[in-house]
Amino acid sequence: MTAAPTTPRLKTSAMIASFADPGQKTTPAPFGHALVKAARENENIVGLTADLGKYTDMHVFAQAFPERFFQMGMAEQLLFGAAAGMAETGLVPFASTYSVFAARRAYDFLCLDIAEPNLNVNIVGGLPGLTTGYGPSHQATEDMAIFRGMPNLTIVDPCDSVDIEQAVPQLAASDGPTYLRLLRGNVPTVLDEYDYSFELGKAKVLRGGADVVFVSSGLMTMRALDAAKELARHSVDVAVVHTPTIKPFDAATVLGEVDTDRLVITLENHTEVGGLFETVASAVVRAGLGKRIVPIALPDAFLDAGALPTLHERYGLSTARIVARTLAELG
Amino acid sequence: MTTTTTEQTPVRGGSFEERRRRVEAAAYRIRHSALNMGEVQGQGYVGQALGAADMFAAVYADQLTYRPEDPHWEGRDRFLLSTGHYAIGHYAALAEAGIIPEAELETYGSDDSRLPMSGMSTYTPGMEISGGSLGHGLTIAVGMALGLRHRNSASRVINFLSDGELDEGSTWEAAMGAHHHQLGNLTALVDINALQADGRTDSVLRTEPVADKWAACGWHVQRVEGNDVGALLSAFDAVAAEAGLEGRPAVILCDTRIGRGVPLLETREKAHFMRIEEHEWQICREQLTNGYEGEGK
Structure with missing residues (x-):
């Protein structure tokens, strides 16, 4: 390290840093609340996670529908294989983990068990791109590059809480598999100021x-x-x-x-x-x-x-x- | 098991001896079909099909509830072939079950056939999943068992996997998950033929002691001679009597012999992809039939 900095060095925050600007309007856990709302309309919706419920806003769904929430443990291959199996029985799973684990670790399971049979499984990936300061183990900077080559998979990269709230029911309603680049926690609310609605x-x-x-x-x-x-x-x-x-x-x-x-x-x-x-x-x-x-x-x-x-x-x-x-x- | 009528599932019940004879007869026909398919192709995973024929027969002729004319009937039990290259045996079983026409078997592995070399749900009626990328089946089976239970279905899930798939970490993720979620509606059938693509299992990756591993994962474990139909049926009966009641998933570890039923192949050097010469197919069929009839069946 060289000479002392002239301004205080910023510190890496907890795993999930907020990228909201100070004072910006935000909405808490838009994905979790949108999933609860969608699940009230569609009784086939279920939620799964691989030991990251609290970190992907899935905990909101788990609290609202404990009997429709399935904790699969820190086992991403099981998470997505099981999501495929549940979809085969007519359920509509939303399965959450971090994007790095979905894209890098469980790719074969997403590809062959979910995308090839074109099942309605909705993959929810936290920490897309550069939304954590934890380094390459957690930064999914190439998730879209990995997933774009997968046939049948719809890829959604939402801007804010408005996008997420409106996207979730559309993801549930669309027939094939989807991948949502999740923004979680206090998510900026931006698009409500524009004449805009999310259309898949x-x-x-x-x-x-x-x-x-x-x-x-x-x-x-x-x-x-x-x-x-x-x-x-x-x-x-x-x-x-x-x-x-x-x-x-x-x-x-x-x-x-x-x-x-x-x-x-x-x-x-x-x-x-x-x-x-x-x-x-x-x-x-x-x-x-x-x-x-x-x-x-x-x-x-x-x-x-x-x-x-x-x-x-x-x-x-x-x-x-x-x-x-x-x-x-x-x- | 799902409540059924005789129209839904072709043959069921009877004394243990009647069940055993019915399954042995089905296994004989499955083996015969596998040899015919292998001959058309000139190759194929005939050794595995012969080795696992008794397992397929026990499943389709004794255990599964299904409707031959409606393979996607919601009330069916699910049989998942994780080991995609065993499809040759599975197709023969599907024909035996009346789900696909027997005449179609000769298209096995041909262009535009519904019966590709590696089994896929998108190609074949009655094929629940696309196996082949090994170590997937049990993860999907866990989800199906969870989903069926969630939907208050009494249907069971039976996942067929090979001992080679015990190398895959995902198999053990699923084994732990099945126990955690108390999936008494899930049974795993493991074909232990002690052979994988690169050679003997104990030389590729030592997975023994296999039974201890499943037991440590909380499963109801039985290990049987997988080419002994009576032992297979007794194991299934024990699962029905014990594992389901305890809310535990059950595994039946089946020690089998590659090429079983055809002495020419049983004694041949063991290979993942068995070569059989053109003139040998008829000899194989004759040996199979002689063996079956010689046992007074």
């Missing part, structure tokens, strides 16, 4: 703008909206397209915005490999558009441990870094 499989234009188009998913839509407001002060007019469903991808809506003279930037809480940027890029190439796209994403690297604000700043996900990058691209 649809991208939505949250605001128009003459100079720049942001195509974003997950919590980066929140940052994109903040950055757009900030850029307005620099007289830069930014449109924001939110694409919470990564697969199947709403190429029509996104290409409609991309195919202009505006600067296009994708923003995602995920490695630049195999996530939103490459999804948009492949759609652009298929359509024959010779369009440059700037990715704002995590680097293709194992990331540092530390405090989330520090890490988001370091890896370019902070609002300030987005603004600076956009201005630099505009020259």
Whole structure:
């Protein structure tokens, strides 16, 4: 270590750090409460977890429906194999763990037991992308890259509590398997200020703008909206397209915005490999558009441990870094 | 077990001796079908099918409740083939059970057949899961048993797995989970033929003492001669009498002999994928029939 820092070093918070800004409006445990609500409507919904109920907001469901909650222990292969078996009996399981364990540890079980028979099992992954400071063991920076290659699987990367609340009943109602990049705890509430509703499989234009188009998913839509407001002060007019469903991808809506003279930037809480940027890029190439796209994403690297604000700043996900990058691209 | 009528399940009941004879006859036909399928293909997992034929026969001709004409009938018992490459034996059992036509067996492993080399639920009526990636079946079985109990179904789940699958950690995740959730409606059938892809089980990864491991996981454990139909039926009867009442999952460990019923193959060097020459298939069938009839059946 070099000389003492001029400002106090931030400390890595508990496992699940909040990425809400100080004073930001938040909603507690939106997934857990949405699942309870959906379960009141659909008696076939059940909840499972692998020793992470409290950390994926599944505990809210467990308290409301103890007889419909199944603790599978710290055994992710069993978690997803059993979820498949339950779906085979007509139940609609929501199975939660951390994204790293779902994507890396239990892939074979998700693929062959759930996706191949196209069962309605809903995989709920906590700590997607860079939402914990615990380092690579917990940071699922490549989960979408892993999952995009899996046939039949729908992938949802929600922005905020509004997205999660509206997505859960739609995930339960859709026939095949889904993967939800869970935001848990006190989750920012952002999209209620826009004329917006979550529709599975649809991208939505949250605001128009003459100079720049942001195509974003997950919590980066929140940052994109903040950055757009900030850029307005620099007289830069930014449109924001939110694409919470990564697969199947709403190429029509996104290409409609991309195919202009505006600067296009994708923003995602995920490695630049195999996530939103490459999804948009492949759609652009298929359509024959010779369009440059700037990715704002995590680097293709194992990331540092530390405090989330520090890490988001370091890896370019902070609002300030987005603004600076956009201005630099505009020259 | 689910309440059934005679229309739902073809043959049931009778004295122990009648049950034994019925299952032995079914096992003979399953073996015969497996040899025919193997001949059409010129290859296949015939050795495993012959070794496990008595287990398949005990399940389909004595234990399972099902409707041949409606393989997805909700009240059925579930039989899960975790060991996908044993499909040749399972298809023969499904034909024996009347779930697939016997004539279809000759399409085994051919393009566009409903009977692929490795068993998949998406291809074959009566096939509950897609096995083959080993160590999956018991995890799915735990979920099915939980789901059926949750839905107040009296149906049972029987999961067939091989001793090779005891190498997989997921099998033991499931074993612990089944005990934790007190799944008295779940039975595991383990085919211990002591052979895996790379050789003898004790040279690949020593899994013995197998019975102690299951017992340590809280299961009701029995170990029987898996080619002795009477022993298999007694074990199933013991499960019905004991394990279910205690709310414990039950495992029947079945020591079997690869190629069982065909001396030519029983004595051949043991191989995961057994080679049989073109002229040998008829000899195999004759040896099988002579053995079966020679025992006065």
